[in-house]
Amino acid sequence: MDLAPHLLAAVDFRTLPEQFTNGLFLGSIYALIALGYTMVYGILKLINFAHGDVYMLGAYMAFFVSEWLGFGPGSNKQHSNLWNLALMLIASMVLCAVVGVIIERFAYRPLRSHPRIASLITAIGVSLFLEYGGALYLPNSPPPNINELVNPYRGSWDISIVGPGKKFVQAEKDTVAQLDQTKAAYDAYMNAHPDASEFDLPPDGNALRQAYLAARDKHSDAARAMSSSGVSIHLIFGDLIIFGTSVLLMGILTYLVMFTRAGRAMRAVSHDFDSAALMGVNVDQIVMFTFIIGSALAGAGAMMQATFKGTALTTFFGFVPGVKAFVAAVLGGIGNIPGAVLGGLLMGVSETTMYWLGYGRYADAIAFVILIVVLLFRPGGLLGSAKMEKV
């Protein structure tokens, strides 16, 4: 490992707020996936390895729906609207819910009475099956990505927290006068000699051109220095939509879990499986319900990642976010719904922090390091209990 002599050499503190907000937006998708992991673990005590691949299928579904709507990779259809996005979102969520239920019914339910390791191994098998089986039928190379024309909200906002330094503003203003002057001279020369090619000018024309280019470079340097001397956050509308939709979905989930009968049954089953069954809860139905919700959230996350971030889709692309989301769930306290959200946001922030610190190559490894640290020192997670089970 090549540690630079100054570990923080690449760090620029002015970009910290932007990296932090980027981390929050990234983390909101991890939180959506982590919710699926944490709910299934809370109820069945099973780490659903296949969850990342259900996420992948949701992204592919969004891709196919976008193609059906006419926004295939090569098209240039210009008019997109909110209904297209809503349709893609609903289609992804429904497909993921269906796939989740099928996996639970045929791969996990028969093994419920067996030791948990059996279900874990089966989950690994299902994950491999979805990845490699999908690779036989789904477009994998070249990896497709959703046409960005589907997204009608492609603008961005620049929020300035601290304005640019006065010196830099003054320096930029100073270069403007010189720029205008040289440009005027050059333009006058070019207008007077309409047949001259700009790459082959006689000496006097060339001098004017060089002066103009020099002034233009000085101006753009000054402008760049000015803009980076302040602290600002660059918000892309897509990221805001992702964050907003995630918050909305988590709100709906909270309502479902806290204020409905089915939600109460879910909490009961996750507290004590057998007692809940004895109290008349239809455990099979509740498990199915949990898988539906968890997988639908993952599908929503997948659709948003694929549409607003334009990720290239391969059948293997769900694996890494799946592992990171699992670490997020463990970090927050597995089985704990607010924990999954907190863990997801923290994972997002930690990943962008790695990029900010200049160690982007190890951005994926940080997830595993966090996992090992959490499991060794606080297996209950941040919002879980601090006790370590002995038996």
Next chain:
Amino acid sequence: MNDYQQRLIVLAGLYVTLSVSLNLINGITGQFSIGHAAFYQIGAYATGYLSIHYIQAFAPKVGGDVPWLLLMIVVGAIAAAIAGLLVGLPSLRLRGDYLAIVTLGFGEIVRIVVQNNDALGGSYALANIPRIQPIWVSLLLAVVCIAVCRNLLKTARGQTYLAVREDEVAAAAMGVNITGVKVTAFMIGSAFAGAAGAVLAHYEGVVTPQTFTMDVSFIILTMVVLGGNGSITGSVFAALFLFYLPEYLRDLKSPDGSALIISGGAVLAGLLAVGFGVAVIRWALNNAKLARGTRVAAYFGSVVVAVPIFFIARVGIHLIPTMATTQVQAGQLRMVIFAVSLIAIMLIRPQGIFAHHEFSWTWVRKLFGKPGVPTEIAA
């Protein structure tokens, strides 16, 4: 025997070593480690690096290339054992599924660190490892691995491994040092994996991080699970079977001599047929009231009925245009076969084909009708 067949034999020996060593950790000691490829990688890279830089200087001193290779095998084993110690010690208080994730994470960390380290070739390859390629080394390593694991279980010390698998608390109450047992199991298992890595590095001459992805860990896990968690015989058979089957498929030729191409629809129909067969077997397993004869009939019946289902389903699926035209190379099916066999064996017989049984001469006697002692290692 040409190069290709030679290579298959060497790799088969390595996979046998890997699956028997993983079996020691998973099946015999009852831990759940799914990051075995990390130790494989550590052995390969450590010995590869040493060979590149020091073989010129030291090989003549130890008497040639092959003794150097044997020395490297020992060095690789030690390096991987140290890694096994590092992984094993802190992970002891973790339950099964958490331990699995930690080992998986460790595997990925090793891979990422190696990938980002230019001294080890970065994400390209560690190349120019001197090639020392006797076939018998890999086979000898497999035999040594099997012998060590088998004889370990015959000693009193070895029985403590089984005790830890069966019930840790009871074993601790009986005075077994469960910490020591688990760590030792990790170290022995990872040592053999490291030795296998050393053989690989010197046979191939090139090692890349792509050779040691998580898929390799899952392949070895599938071999252990299919053969039987806890059965050395099972691991050996499953390793050979799961290694040679995709190679055989890759060689299949269609009648006109070109590589066999299967249509996507046929693959899907095959999956449906397998699914149907598994469902029938599960129905037979779930119905305790069935007489033994009916149950056996159901097992055979699942296979007999699955075949026509395959053909009918294929005809039906080919009606969908995209399914009829998707081409699948037989070689692409390799991982799909692994995944399907893993799911199927977990649904039908989670303890694996051989369960806890081992091959032994009493088993042969039983086959010939003479009742003997039970063939399981532990009841």
